[in-house]
Amino acid sequence: MSSTPARIVMKFGGTSVGDLDRIRAVAERVRGEVAAGAQVTVVVSAMAGVTNRLVADCAALHDLADPREYDAVVAAGEQVTSGLVAIALQALGVPARSWLGWQIPLLTDNAHGRAQIESVDGAALIGCMEAGVVPVVAGFQGIGPEERIATLGRGGSDTSAVAVAAAVKADRCDIYTDVDGIYTTDPRIVSRARKLDRITYEEMLELASVGAKVLQTRSVGLAMRERVRVRVLSSFAESGLVQAGSLVVDEEEIVEKQVVAGIAYSRDEAKISVRGIPDRPGIAAAIFGPLTAAHVNIDMIVQSTGTDGLTNMTFTVGCVDQARAVAVLEEQQDHIQYAELHTSRDVVKISVVGVGMRSHTGIANTMFRTLAERGINIQVISTSEIKISVLIDAEYTELAMRALHTAYGLDAR
């Protein structure tokens, strides 16, 4: 990080371009990188609040607005920011021009409102940079197969930035946010949370998927596939200050490997318990088949058998899906023949993530012992290669997070 890389993408989110003064600060920051000799492409979000207002207008006119029209409306937010940032750069004497999704072009599939990027043509942006002009790309948007504007879904500007970085073969993609890096956990809950210098793609991906909000999950997945080095840093730090931020990189680039990289939590979970089901083959299919058909995403699952030959199935869904899941299960009662249906939102999912789990044993045991010592009951457990998640009573959130943070040796010294 001592020498400036040849080519970087700088991405600024909604609060970073929230008003004209913030836009001027962004331009200053870009000028700094250009002055240091870098070729820079900028990617911007809509100004804070703008997208929400446009979304609300669409919803007020039609409760199920045509996603193609929704896209035309909300994409205007990023269009405005890209033009304004280009103007702010020009005002500082830095040649710049705005690029909209259809001009690049950044091609997407046809899933308007939550489109996937199919390809990004880097040629025009590279040509622009090589002509000494800073491209300012409107994030969050592309053009679909019907030549209409398509947006990538909320948080899609991070994904735009990573995709553009891959397309222009950038040495690094700097994501400017309102925090100065990636932390071992949420510093608002654990005051001893520590900023990580580096974290692997896999760890960041797991942390993002279980509630850490600093980077959008899709953008991390794309960065991992395309091997884009992503750096998270603050857009609110003084412009001249050299920031280290946090770097998301390949595992090989991590020198000091930690067993656990971070701890995340998610309160966006609803627990559903289906109890007193006659135990017979096909019970899981009878429950989860109709839920999947109704597009309910199931997360954690545990099955337990009572002494009376009846079985219980407990699982979690996102809070938005709770009502739909309950409706589906009530409809299926005759078929499943359960005795009781319970549901609760007073739960939190706490996840411990680290690539070190692959080679170290006892990580799960540390978690179970630490929680047991505090008298915290684990309701559901799920694990993946580099993650352990537990569902506990929400009132223990802070206690559990702090205890685990200490137990895994993550506390700042």
Next chain:
Amino acid sequence: MSSTPARIVMKFGGTSVGDLDRIRAVAERVRGEVAAGAQVTVVVSAMAGVTNRLVADCAALHDLADPREYDAVVAAGEQVTSGLVAIALQALGVPARSWLGWQIPLLTDNAHGRAQIESVDGAALIGCMEAGVVPVVAGFQGIGPEERIATLGRGGSDTSAVAVAAAVKADRCDIYTDVDGIYTTDPRIVSRARKLDRITYEEMLELASVGAKVLQTRSVGLAMRERVRVRVLSSFAESGLVQAGSLVVDEEEIVEKQVVAGIAYSRDEAKISVRGIPDRPGIAAAIFGPLTAAHVNIDMIVQSTGTDGLTNMTFTVGCVDQARAVAVLEEQQDHIQYAELHTSRDVVKISVVGVGMRSHTGIANTMFRTLAERGINIQVISTSEIKISVLIDAEYTELAMRALHTAYGLDAR
């Protein structure tokens, strides 16, 4: 006007789409025409106030913002409205889709910020209508030769509407505004002003160019060239009400020809008098050459000769050009050798317009006599084939307008 034409363009300005309720009202009005059997294309402006805010943001960042970036920013206003109106139509069960300038495409020249339309491809819009879908076109915008968004300058949405009407071979272009038609003069000044059922292109063009604000001059010129029948009517009238509005048409379509169609006034005039110039050949060139070189638009001119062999030149310029014109003339004093330079904004230009002037004599005389009877001094006179303009002291504006309105038999009965 009794039977609905096969194909119409309906254009709605900023106050007509000023908020979500107004947008719903626009959708209702469009549904009415569709239900009556018409093929409809809608053209919309930005919601009232939006363009001004975007323009102000550009200006705040750079006092001479790059017009290509300015265009990318301000065109977002119409983009949002076109999507929202499409959604509002769909909410009423009317199939609709938004069209941006680059999607149509509506091609312009490269004069960003005040671009001229080069061509409009009607094929996609016609195909859309024939598929039973109402196209909702973002007005004011097109795409320039460098594949960048270009805007047509303030009021350009009227021009978009007329150009689209020509391209789709519409039977009529309905311009919905905050007034219910074209009046013989400004009803706020002359209470007896009368709505005109019909007016010729030529008359409307002259009236628009001398201060009547109901239609933008460029749009009338285009309608005249392309022979698009334009109707002006109110977007604030009750939706079910059948409105006659005012029709702008070919001279042959006017049955009851009036000698004078309307009277307009403009307070946007500054009078400049250059006095005491040695009378010699080339004086006019010495004065107006440098002004033209400085892009000052000269309007009315009168030259008068004093008894002392010296001559005076009096002329008018737009108020925005006044300071520049004076600066140029002061710079040229050595060359022109005038004795005095006077300038005043306390003047108004009053214009009487009518195609009947071609065949009727005495129109000018009626004007001079009417003003003389009220003791109003005429400072400068200019005439064209169907227009007479006089410059008078601004304090006589209302008196002169009312007297002339009566003198030409325009008062409502």
